[in-house]
Amino acid sequence: MSDELKKGLEGVLVAESELSYIDGDAGELIYRGYSIDDLARDASYEEVLYLLWHGHLPNSEELAEFTEAMSAERELHDDVLDLVRSLAEADENPMAALRTAVSSLSAHDPDAEADPQDREANLRKGRRITAKIPTIIAAFTRIRDGEEPVEPREDLTHAENFLYMLNGEEPDEVLAETFDMALVLHVDHGLNASTFSSMVISSTLADLHSAIPGGIGALSGSLHGGANQDVMEALLELDESGKEPVEWAKDKLEAGERVPGFGHRVYNVKDPRARILSDKSKALGEAAGSLKWFEYSTSIEDWMKDEKGLAPNVDFYSASTYYQMGIPVDIFTPIFAMSRVGGWIAHVLEQYDDNRLIRPRGRYIGSTDEEFVPVEER
CATH class of the missing domain: 1.10.230.10 (Cytochrome P450-Terp, domain 2)
Known part of the structure; x- marks a missing residue:
């Protein structure tokens, strides 16, 4: 076992993944074999989610079924919406509000008690979490700004629906296309801090409703998503x-x-x-x-x-x-989470499929020979 110290785990290989490849010298990013340039130009966020979660780009029938299944999960339970309202009225930080609200989704998820390694249950939970995050962000923002939430629609794309819920009107084609492209660009990026945080949590066999809030927490920092x-x-x-x-x-x-x-x-x-x-x-x-x-x-x-x-x-x-695009500055990072959740889920699925508890070591540099003195003699 090596005693070489690698602060920040820089350069340390801790996992194998089929999800994204980065060439830092060439400035290249690939999702499952596809160039980010091609995906950003030609693929929707829903297509890229399917690619990451299922291993291949969907055909028309698969995409329609996947999109319909996810769009049907956009609505929030009244309890969750009430929680979002209370956080907005308390002027909570948007990322903290998102983290708290996502954690609460487990209370109303029919697969909440499923085995953490049940892949099909995780795919269903992943669809629900991914579908509801835009609703949480839009509702929080509108309530905080003195407006009532706009109910989600199932006939709009993931990107279109978020902008519709945020602004109360359907976005034009240019805005919707630009926002969808931004979601594609942010969805995955190797073992970044938030992805690795989600993987560490899931390696304990905690479930998605624990792993994803952990990713949100890590993303909130100014050295990452902030x-x-x-x-x-x-x-x-x-x-x-x-x-x-x-x-x-x-x-x-x-x-x-x-x-x-x-x-x-x-x-x-x-x-x-x-x-x-x-x-x-x-x-x-x-x-x-x-x-x-x-x-x-x-x-x-x-x-x-x-x-x-x-x-x-x-x-x-x-x-x-x-x-x-008229998006408030303090929800830029929640929007990052709205995209990156797809990558977190994909990496957690990989972790569950070949799980080993992630448990690195730390080098102890403190004293080892202190003499204990009873409290009355100190």
Whole structure:
């Protein structure tokens, strides 16, 4: 057994997976053999979920059956909706509210008592959790903003239905297509912190209703999913400062602060998801008649690359993309969870299929020869 210390488990192989492949030097991301470029351009989120959960792209009949089964699960039980309402009225953090509400779904899941390794039950639970997360996020946001929730519809796609529940009107084709693409881009990314957290939990044979809230908790941090909110808040700060983008970025770094959205544990070049979303950010800006956010971003990107050798990650362009779609900044990370839940479920299914308790070691560096003194003598 090696005693080599690998902080953060960097470079340590802990599992084998058929789900996603990342080439950090080439800037390549593949889901089950398919390039992210092809899937983002041509596949829906529902198709990619099917691919991850079932191992192949669905034919028309399989896709229709899968989509119908998942869309039928969008409605929340009254108890869950009441919980969401109480969290919104208490002004709870959106990710904390999502974590709590998802955990509560087990109370009304007909498969809640199934064996944790029952694959068919897990697929049904996974469909329900994935279908209900958008409803939770939209209801929480509307209640918090003084509006009543909009009931989900079964005749809309996963992406369309969320935007409909959030805004109270059907999205146009461009917004729906852009949002669906963003969901595809975020659904899986190897053994990132939130995915690994879900796997660790499931390795104990805890069920999906325990593993998925664990993933949500891990995703909420600013070094993971919370970075997209940090990026948009930084861009808004830049806009209010009146400075040129490069001047602003220089001032941030000279003050010992960081420019969020740059660098990645895996990629040494531009994140392929950032490349795809930067084009979408530009297209949305052109449609709105203002390229301000896109130009801010590209100016900072070029300078960071030339001066610091850092490339943008997916958060750097997902932020301006969501913002231009009219999505509130503080639900950017819940939307990340809305997509990534599909990957969490896929990895948990793999973990259950070939389970071994995940139990690493820590190197003890404390004292070993302390003499115990009774409390009255201390």
